Amino acid sequence: MTRAAQAVEATDVSRTYELDGVSVPALRGVSLVIEPGDYVAIVGPSGSGKSTLMHLLGGLDRPTGGRLVIGGRDVSTLSPPEMARLRNETIGFVFQAFHLLPRTSAVDNVALPLVYRGVGARERRAKAAEMLERVGLGHRLHHRPNQLSGGEQQRVAIARALVTDPAVLLADEPTGNLDTATGAAVLALLEDLNTTSGVALVLVTHDRDVAARAHRQIVMRDGAIVSAPAGPSIPAPRRPTEDES
Amino acid sequence: MRIAEAWRVALDALRANRLRSGLTMLGVVIGVAAVVVLVAIGTGAKREVEQQVEGLGSNLLIVVPGRLEFNSAPSVSRLSLSDVDAVSRVVGDPSRVAVTVTSGETVRAGTRSTFTTVQGVLETTPQVFVRNVARGSYLTSSDVDTARRVAVLGATVARTLFGDRDPIGQQVSVAGVRFRVIGVFAPLGQSLGVDRDDEVHIPVTTAHRLYGTNRIDGIAVKAPDRERIDALGERIVAELSKRHPDTEFSAVTQEQILGVLGDILGVLTGVLAAIAGISLLVGGVGVSNIMLVSVRERTREIGLRKAVGARPRDIGVQFLLEAVLLTTIGGVTGMALGVGAALLVGELSPVPAAITWWSLALAFGVSAAVGIIFGVVPAQRAGRLDPVIALRTE
Numbered sequence: 001m002t003r004a005a006q007a008v009e010a011t012d013v014s015r016t017y018e019l020d021g022v023s024v025p026a027l028r029g030v031s032l033v034i035e036p037g038d039y040v041a042i043v044g045p046s047g048s049g050k051s052t053l054m055h056l057l058g059g060l061d062r063p064t065g066g067r068l069v070i071g072g073r074d075v076s077t078l079s080p081p082e083m084a085r086l087r088n089e090t091i092g093f094v095f096q097a098f099h100l101l102p103r104t105s106a107v108d109n110v111a112l113p114l115v116y117r118g119v120g121a122r123e124r125r126a127k128a129a130e131m132l133e134r135v136g137l138g139h140r141l142h143h144r145p146n147q148l149s150g151g152e153q154q155r156v157a158i159a160r161a162l163v164t165d166p167a168v169l170l171a172d173e174p175t176g177n178l179d180t181a182t183g184a185a186v187l188a189l190l191e192d193l194n195t196t197s198g199v200a201l202v203l204v205t206h207d208r209d210v211a212a213r214a215h216r217q218i219v220m221r222d223g224a225i226v227s228a229p230a231g232p233s234i235p236a237p238r239r240p241t242e243d244e245s
Numbered sequence: 246m247r248i249a250e251a252w253r254v255a256l257d258a259l260r261a262n263r264l265r266s267g268l269t270m271l272g273v274v275i276g277v278a279a280v281v282v283l284v285a286i287g288t289g290a291k292r293e294v295e296q297q298v299e300g301l302g303s304n305l306l307i308v309v310p311g312r313l314e315f316n317s318a319p320s321v322s323r324l325s326l327s328d329v330d331a332v333s334r335v336v337g338d339p340s341r342v343a344v345t346v347t348s349g350e351t352v353r354a355g356t357r358s359t360f361t362t363v364q365g366v367l368e369t370t371p372q373v374f375v376r377n378v379a380r381g382s383y384l385t386s387s388d389v390d391t392a393r394r395v396a397v398l399g400a401t402v403a404r405t406l407f408g409d410r411d412p413i414g415q416q417v418s419v420a421g422v423r424f425r426v427i428g429v430f431a432p433l434g435q436s437l438g439v440d441r442d443d444e445v446h447i448p449v450t451t452a453h454r455l456y457g458t459n460r461i462d463g464i465a466v467k468a469p470d471r472e473r474i475d476a477l478g479e480r481i482v483a484e485l486s487k488r489h490p491d492t493e494f495s496a497v498t499q500e501q502i503l504g505v506l507g508d509i510l511g512v513l514t515g516v517l518a519a520i521a522g523i524s525l526l527v528g529g530v531g532v533s534n535i536m537l538v539s540v541r542e543r544t545r546e547i548g549l550r551k552a553v554g555a556r557p558r559d560i561g562v563q564f565l566l567e568a569v570l571l572t573t574i575g576g577v578t579g580m581a582l583g584v585g586a587a588l589l590v591g592e593l594s595p596v597p598a599a600i601t602w603w604s605l606a607l608a609f610g611v612s613a614a615v616g617i618i619f620g621v622v623p624a625q626r627a628g629r630l631d632p633v634i635a636l637r638t639e
């Protein structure tokens with residue numbers, strides 16, 4: 001096992017929410033390895049814990065149990081500012097709702113992660129413009145989000161996720177707010193970036209055809225992985241879900 | 246994040262909500278303007294009183310019955326002209342001693358009349374105080390000795406009674422008794438809304454007959470030099486106490502008067518500044534409130550910024566700068582407004598206004614501090630937001 005070569009490694013990770021004194025287990029003992037250049041699709045019914053898992057893999061949230069290593073660093077040893085830096089350097093997020101800053105041009109939206117890296121304005125803009133060029137929006141640099149179509153907005157978000165040259169791109173239902181044709185184009189872009197730039201792509205989707213194109217599929221139910229077809233270094237699920245009837 | 250970057254982000258956020266930012270600033274603008282104006286008025290009043298007291302002449306001792314204290318009631322004077330002679334002997338030079346017996350009287354000339362302050366005085370007044378006669382001449386010792394019915398008019402009284410005509414040699418009646426005008430004072434102008442040219446001087450002896458009294462309200466002594474002024478005062482008080490064992494006397498210098506007046510006006514300025522400070526505080530609460538609204542409104546933005554690598558501190562600083570920018574822009578605007586208002590007050594009303602650098606610096610410093618103090622809580626709240634929850638917020 002070449003530990004350092006793994007982008008993200010989750011071992012028996014769980015996440016339990018406390019709601020009014022009641023424990024709500026959103027994830028129960030999930031183990032998963034994301035390798036550089038990977039293309040993993042996560043599928044499963046609503047409420048099965050897909051988003052919760054994505055937040056953990058991206059260092060936005062911390063597990064309540066198990067061990068999570070992102071970019072070679074155990075998140076339980078990291079302070080909030082160190083987690084922020086880890087997200088900035090290792091992870092790119094693409095959300096269903098785009099989450100672009102309003103009243104801010106496409107190029108400045110894309111440059112935002114570089115702001116928190118302390119990159120100067122000129123260099124930021126140049127990198128952001130280059131990235132927008134790569135997602136096919138070189139002619140839309142100074143458009144505001146409300147002047148862009150849904151597909152264009154998601155391309156801006158993808159450019160923003162990749163401008164820092166991260167190891168892992170986490171896309172939680174990136175086509176969920178788009179029509180079929182636009183969604184397919186966005187997906188094609190993500191897959192192209194995965195093959196050309198070598199960024200690992202983790203994709204949450206409800207579309208079985210889309211999932212079928214990934215190197216690996218992970219099926220979730222009730223906060224656990226119920227099927228993860230064999231791959232070179234994927235550990236089998238450690239325990240079956242107890243509450244399956 | 247670089248600090249210059251943070252300023253830019255804060256400024257953008259304020260611009261995005263111009264009206265709201267403006268209204269929030271208004272609270273600070275009004276508070277700071279109030280501080281600047283009220284401190285300017287307080288300082289101006291103090292400065293004018295000081296100038297006036299110093300303008301009386303140098304090395305003056307004012308001898309009055311009773312004590313010169315903030316809260317002591319003025320006592321009825323039991324001084325008489327023989328006491329004045331005794332004081333003159335202590336001083337050793339009668340020309341350094343002036344007296345006054347004051348009364349409000351109606352003064353008439355033909356059909357015109359005015360109610361004014363009539364002072365019975367000695368011929369020494371112009372030497373003891375700084376008082377210049379513009380036309381005619383002042384009272385002489387023979388006027389005082391023989392109790393002549395002659396008067397020297399203040400510039401306002403002369404203008405009211407005679408207009409453009411020359412009053413010298415004309416008749417006026419004071420409390421129904423005819424006097425001849427022998428001089429007119431050079432104008433002194435207004436101070437603190439009081440017209441210092443609204444007075445008439447007549448010989449003290451004439452005044453005693455006119456009012457049917459022997460009383461002297463106060464004695465002023467011009468000491469030969471600053472060093473001996475306190476010792477001289479003590480000797481005068483000792484002499485008067487010997488003559489009136491049951492009465493207390495005070496001999497006060499200009500410095501002492503200035504000290505007491507300065508204390509009074511200092512308290513006044515402090516109270517005014519405190520009132521203005523409260524309005525600044527209210528403005529600060531408004532800033533705090535709007536910042537909390539802003540944090541709530543921009544929860545998703547905060548979540549996104551955190552997702553792409555903003556540390557809690559970056560977010561906190563961003564919102565803190567926004568609050569500080571609100572209050573300092575408001576503060577500078579308030580300063581400009583306050584200076585303008587103070588100049589206007591000085592121009593249009595008898596109240597003088599003196600703008601001091603320290604009050605401007607204080608107002609600016611306080612408004613920046615208000616931004617920091619009232620921005621900290623919203624900024625901390627923003628910095629601590631859970632990014633997952635923030636991103637889920639609709």
Ligand SMILES: Nc1ncnc2c1ncn2[C@@H]1O[C@H](COP(=O)(O)OP(=O)(O)OP(=O)(O)O)[C@@H](O)[C@H]1O
Nearest residue numbers: 017019024025026045046047048049050051052053
């Ligand atoms: N902050 C929270 N507090 C309590 N429970 C939560 C919280 N966030 C998520 N959950 C619960 O955790 C479970 C998993 O939620 P999650 O969002 O990961 O599901 P999902 O698989 O992404 O669903 P969807 O396909 O609808 O997006 C759900 O039962 C949800 O109610």
Ligand SMILES: [Mg+2]
Nearest residue numbers: 050051052172
């Ligand atoms: Mg989800």
